Amino acid sequence: MTQNPSAQPAQSPFPQASIHVATTSRSYPIWLQPGLLAQAGERLASLLPAKRAIVVADEAVWHRHGQALADNLAAAEFSFHILTVAGGEGSKSYSQLEQLLERALALAPDRQTAVIAFGGGVIGDLAGFAASILLRGLPFVQIPTTLLAMVDSSVGGKTGINSPHGKNLIGSFYQPHAVLIDPTVLTTLPHRQLLAGYAEVVKYGLIADPDFFAWLERHGAAALDGDAAKLCYIIERSCFHKAAIVGQDEREGGVRALLNFGHTLGHALEAALGYSDALLHGEGVAIGMVFATELSQHLGLIAPEVAKRVRQHLTAVGLPIDHRHLPAVAQDPQSLLTLMATDKKAVAGRLTFVLLDALGHALVQRDVPSATVSALLAVERVDGRCLAD
Ligand SMILES: NC(=O)c1ccc[n+]([C@@H]2O[C@H](COP(=O)([O-])OP(=O)(O)OC[C@H]3O[C@@H](n4cnc5c(N)ncnc54)[C@H](O)[C@@H]3O)[C@@H](O)[C@H]2O)c1
Ligand SMILES: [Zn+2]
Missing domain, CATH: 3.40.50.1970 (Rossmann fold)
Structure with a gap:
């Protein structure tokens, strides 16, 4: 085919x-x-x-x-x-x-x-x-x-x-x-590594394909548990999206930047933990996607329901959703803000996030107010719930 x-x-x-x-x-x-x-x-x-x-x-x-x-x-x-x-x-x-x-x-x-x-x-x-x-x-x-x-x-x-x-x-x-x-x-492949890769799969659903996200809500756990046909399907659909985005923008001058959804905080957490096994890349992305979705909600771009679905699905498959449960060095809001502002994808120290304005649609937002980010960093998420809601 x-x-x-x-x-x-x-x-x-x-x-x-x-x-x-x-x-x-x-x-x-x-x-x-x-x-x-x-x-x-x-x-x-x-x-x-x-x-x-x-x-x-x-x-x-x-x-x-x-x-x-x-x-x-x-x-x-x-x-x-x-x-x-x-x-x-x-x-x-x-x-x-x-x-x-x-x-x-x-x-x-x-x-x-x-x-x-x-x-x-x-x-x-x-x-x-x-x-x-x-x-x-x-x-x-x-x-x-x-x-x-x-x-x-x-x-x-x-x-x-x-x-x-x-x-x-x-x-x-x-x-x-x-x-x-x-x-x-x-x-x-160790299950933890499989799950970490799955975070990037969920990303495609959230930034580009709401039907795929809904499919993952129903079948993602089965794919991760070894259903070979379902696993094949999530690889195919993910590659389809990666190919489509890279085909439009090979060198990240525009739409390819949307693939950084969840990565602003994710990268900061990885850096804070010294890129150690304490946090795999995909685990950082999972936490970062929850954060970016909640940020989108706080900025009035999406309904609280969307953030809730993201938290619930990631929790259901076993991915982390809250940096507050990581070692202390990855919890300090001020150092995370500094790391996010100095990320190589940030421009001139401005806080840049990929946000959602709908489930399945993303945009790049520059100059996100650090006070909003900081306040959200202080909030805890437990059992798929954000305690600020
Ligand atoms: N080039 C890009 O566009 C791009 C995008 C995302 C991530 N990355 C990079 O990818 C790297 C992370 O890749 P990764 O998550 O695949 O990690 P990895 O290559 O370190 O592999 C993870 C672990 O799994 C083991 N492993 C690999 N395949 C296995 C298998 N089939 N069975 C058993 N064990 C297996 C490896 O030995 C390793 O210990 C990072 O350096 C990141 O920067 C690059
Ligand atoms: Zn990634």
């Missing part, structure tokens, strides 16, 4: 899908199909300039799922090497990038040798950045293995590493030649 992001996706779950991403720099397919790993070689042979590849794999993912990929690349007569990298945010560093570049160069690639990222968002961001600068750009393929990477980071071409000055500050826009998603690899 082929979809064009300009058309609305159908309503029912699909066992397989192909979504086309059309950006100004490159157009490419997202192939989504259970069992796709065992077809990766044939698929890629049809699309890449040569059957030569360097697979950059998350060590743990390679251990669990690498054989299926390696067997199939070999069957399709690829000549390939595997470079494993330790999982985790620490790998998005100068030193890991340098090591990866040197290990790749030692394999004497030419301009037709593809880099294949096989792992979560960390590997995709690191390998994608390496691909963009090796020999001034090698063909690049994403095979995402976390829900977050499937529904968000593998699509859209943002690559990069972290600097001591902050996350993702060194990088490039570099679109892949293809994204291959085999949802069966999610069976080994």
Whole structure:
């Protein structure tokens, strides 16, 4: 099945899908199909300039799922090497990038040798950045293995590493030649990681697709509990939205900024906690989406009912909704305000939020009064309720 992001996706779950991403720099397919790993070689042979590849794999993912990929690349007569990298945010560093570049160069690639990222968002961001600068750009393929990477980071071409000055500050826009998603690899993903990726799924419903949000309210928990068809459907619908948004605005000059819904507070919380395991990115986004929705309500943009639905759904699936339950360092309103004003997406220190003016419709709001934000930061949420309401 082929979809064009300009058309609305159908309503029912699909066992397989192909979504086309059309950006100004490159157009490419997202192939989504259970069992796709065992077809990766044939698929890629049809699309890449040569059957030569360097697979950059998350060590743990390679251990669990690498054989299926390696067997199939070999069957399709690829000549390939595997470079494993330790999982985790620490790998998005100068030193890991340098090591990866040197290990790749030692394999004497030419301009037709593809880099294949096989792992979560960390590997995709690191390998994608390496691909963009090796020999001034090698063909690049994403095979995402976390829900977050499937529904968000593998699509859209943002690559990069972290600097001591902050996350993702060194990088490039570099679109892949293809994204291959085999949802069966999610069976080994820890549930907490699955849930964190699900926060980004909910985001698409809230900013762009009210019917999808309503579907998630009914079926999201089943998808997270392992209903493969439903999980496939949420990946497909999420990719559809990511592709549509990136297709309109590759370099975040406009509508792509709406994807930062929930991220203003989310990023501040992650920064306050030093990007540690105390808070996964998606967990920060969940808390941030609740906050941004309540802010929208307080600014008179939406009815309280919308904020209530968001809190209730996130709570029902097991995502956090309140930063007040995090370690103390992530609770101080003044330091959170400072972090939000200095976020790399903020302009000239003004507090910028993506807000909702309807369920399924978002806007960028600059100069949100810090007193309003501060007052809302002091409020607690318990059992899906906001105690200020
Ligand atoms: N480029 C973008 O547009 C974009 C968008 C969102 C996030 N990101 C980046 O993505 C990164 C986070 O990505 P992530 O959440 O995928 O984290 P991750 O890559 O660190 O993976 C999370 C953990 O899951 C493990 N894992 C991965 N796949 C697995 C599987 N199938 N089975 C078992 N374990 C598995 C990894 O080893 C790791 O320990 C951040 O660095 C963030 O900045 C980038
Ligand atoms: Zn995110």
